[in-house]
Amino acid sequence: MQKKYSVLLLILALAATSGLPHGRELEERQIITALCVDRFDAEISLTALTAVRASENEEPELLTAQGFDMDSAIQSLQSARASQAYLGQTEKLLLGEGIAASELLKTLEYVLDHHDLRLDTLLYVVKGSAGEGLSATAPTVSGETPGRDERGVSVAWALSQLCEGRKVEIPALALGDKGSLEPAGWAVLAPSGLLGYTGKTVTASVCWEGARYG
Amino acid sequence: MSLFGNPAPTDPPHPRKEPRLPGPLTSERLAEVFAGCVDFNRRSVAVGGNQALRCELIFLAGMVRMERVSDYVLRPLAQDKALGELGESIAWEKMRAGALYGLSVTERDTLDDAVSDLIDGNCLLLFPGKERALSFNVGTEEKRGIAGPENEVSVKGPRDSFVENLRTNTSLTRRHLKCPELRITEQIVGRQSLTPVDILWIDGIADPNTVKEVEARIQNIDIDALLATGNLEEYLIDDLDTPFPLALTTERPDRFCYGLCQGKVGILAEGLPLGWLLPGVVGDFLRTPQDRADNWMLASALTVIRWVCLLVTLFFPAVYVAMVNFHPEAIPTRLALSIMAARRDVPFSALFETLMLLVAFEILQEAGLRLPQSMGQTVSILGGLVVGSAAVEAKLISPAVLVVVAVAGVAGYTMPSQDLAGALRLWRFLLTLLAGLAGLLGVVAGAGWLIGHVAGLESFGAAWLDPFADGEPVLRQPLPADKLRPAHLNPQNRRKQK
Structure with a gap:
């Protein structure tokens, strides 16, 4: 009898602590590969790029959402469609100039706390609006050389440096002549926010793991 | 009507009549x-x-x-x-x-x-x-001829196997072990069947306490008839509340004799073409007679593969369900997109799909056992290929789940012991259910439960998790280096070669 109660207790404990409400079928999720965060006046604006298979005749989609803070904006993004926007596979976090200057640590700590967003997400600063840059880039993303950006700086590393009071340089991007995001030097971040940009050359091209996975 | 039969009767068994048949001998x-x-x-x-x-x-x-x-x-x-x-x-x-x-x-x-x-x-x-x-x-000697083993096939080794005749089986044992210290005592089991059951051990090697315990347990068996292996096995083992086998069975006399030489106690019964070796621990169920015929490196590598397959057959479906439902961040993006594309339009959840396929796998296996040999192969092919392919094309199941369940099933077939494979199949279902309930947390909880369960199993005083418990080698050593008998058998003489 004791064994039966122990088993029942175990099952109840698992059900209660498992995070069962977060369990969703994989196909009910929309994988987000890149997330842009901008601040426009009183609103946080998010722009997300979805991932699709290269063998399917689909274009990556751009999802947008707004909220008065990161939390509400993320919730708005996730509940916007029937399939939940899933941030667990997000590889790139692009911060607009505005939010990098004013709410850098707050945004990065939100990534730290969020149960889906990963700390190894690569961090970029986009000159101007990150969302506009991504929107312009998305159609040209397909066909880019796949592979992880070796020069990329992860959110975890950047946050650890900033929390110790140090400055950190992360790749900066800007909308280029071709209408897509291109390397634009390095952004210098401090705990207070974006300090400026250095002119050091990055590389000839962004190693952008496109939203299309072959 | 209860699921597991009626409650145990309160009245004691009928006393044995002595003499069973009264009257004079006329x-x-x-x-x-x-x-x-x-x-x-x-x-x-x-x-x-x-x-x-x-x-x-x-x-x-x-x-x-x-x-x-x-x-x-x-x-x-x-x-x-x-x-x-x-x-x-x-x-x-x-x-x-x-x-x-x-x-x-x-x-x-x-x-x-x-x-x-x-x-x-x-x-x-x-x-x-x-x-x-x-x-x-002047008894007739009609019996099945000694043929090769059906379930423990060996490429390089003896090809004889036990038959139903007890005396033939003891003669096979004596042919392999010609030492005069081989002891064979007999007891009669079953009030109606009066089945002779022989207990074998090597005097001077086997632990006398184990021999006495085996004899006592057989003596205590008071049943109608000994006609199936369960009639003996379930009365001998220490714990019935486990699907894991606690006694090693073999149809090969060479394996049986090897066990006797190690210090185990053997049992042979009339009418059953099997020998039992006690105690049985997990290492015994993961070794094959072929291991001692192959090169020790190859045998060790194959043993590692078997251990890996044990983990795969247990955990693969559960980990798949956990990853897909709760931890998709652990799946590489390309793989996640492939799984998503494969599961598109499938109306069932990953958990239900997996459980359904596991059950279908068991049904196919069971059907294959029951059918005559001439039809069995055809049905297996039909079931496996046609039904599987048709189900995938009809979008009833996704190819990913089919692969997962097939890999887990095939991994289970590498187990040398069918009893162990059966226990693993049961636990596979349980772990998958726990994964569907709580993701990897459920899998880990299930694994903890499993480890706690097997750690508590004993067979005639030997921990079931030996060799891990005793520090015995898991892999096969070169035979010249294998100088000691296993400690968990408590043999009288531990050294077996110079």
Whole structure:
């Protein structure tokens, strides 16, 4: 009898602590590969790029959402469609100039706390609006050389440096002549926010793991 | 109606009647015992042709070899005129001493012994009025010929296997182990079947306490008939609340003898072409006789593969369900997109799909066992390929789940012991359910439960998780380096080679 109660207790404990409400079928999720965060006046604006298979005749989609803070904006993004926007596979976090200057640590700590967003997400600063840059880039993303950006700086590393009071340089991007995001030097971040940009050359091209996975 | 049968009865078992058959040992009484039995035969014979000196020959047709009865008993009885001229007592003594040609002659004076001899294939000679009989061993030797093992096939090794005849099995054992220290004692199990069960061990190696314990447990078995392996096994093992096997069974005499040499106690039973080796621990169920025939490196590598397959068959479906439902961040993006594309339009959840396929796998396996061999292969192919492919094309299941379940199933087939494989199949279902409930947390909780369960199992004093418990080598050493018998068997002599 004791064994039966122990088993029942175990099952109840698992059900209660498992995070069962977060369990969703994989196909009910929309994988987000890149997330842009901008601040426009009183609103946080998010722009997300979805991932699709290269063998399917689909274009990556751009999802947008707004909220008065990161939390509400993320919730708005996730509940916007029937399939939940899933941030667990997000590889790139692009911060607009505005939010990098004013709410850098707050945004990065939100990534730290969020149960889906990963700390190894690569961090970029986009000159101007990150969302506009991504929107312009998305159609040209397909066909880019796949592979992880070796020069990329992860959110975890950047946050650890900033929390110790140090400055950190992360790749900066800007909308280029071709209408897509291109390397634009390095952004210098401090705990207070974006300090400026250095002119050091990055590389000839962004190693952008496109939203299309072959 | 309860699922697991009625509650245990409160009244005690019927006491055994002693003697089982009362009354004097006479031919009339024997005829009463076998009244109505068409195979009971009784004939009167004039000893040496002397009509004044008659005796009765009694036997059960089908149990005796007719030629032996005729040539070894009837012919000298009827034709030896000198025998007929003696008095009854002297004739009796002469017949007991070898006037008839039986290899073994026993005098019986109780009805129980005489009936038992008749059923064993002896014929009885009785003089009217005398409550005694001479019992001659003229039994038929109809039995299945010694063939190769069906389930423990070895590429490089002996090709004999146990049969249903107990004495043949003990002879196979003695042929492999010619040492005079091999002990074979016998007990009778089953009130109706009266099945002889032999206990074997090597004196000076096996732990005497284990031998005594085995003997005591067999002595305590009070059942109707010993007709299936469970009739013996479930009464011998320490714990019934586990699907994991606690006694090693083998159909190979060489493996059986190897176990005896290690210090295990062996059991053979009439009518069952298997030998049991006690105690049985997890390492025994993951080794094959082929391991000692192959190079030690190859055998060790194969043992590692078996251990890996054990983990795969247990955890693969559960981890798949956990990852897909709860932890998709652990799946590489490309793989996640492939799984998503594969699962598009499938109406069932990943958990239900996985469970459904696991059940289908079991059904196919069960059907394959029950069908005649000529049809079994066809049905397996139909079930596996056609139904599987059709189900995928109809979007009833996704190819990813099919692959997961197939890999887990095939990994389970690498287990040398079918008993262990069966236990793993049960736990696979449980772990998958827990994964569907709580993701990897559920899988880990299930794994903890499993480890706690098996860590508590014992077989005749040996921990089931030996070799991990005792520090014994998991892999196969080169045989010249394997100098000691396993410690968990507590052998009297640990060293087995110089």
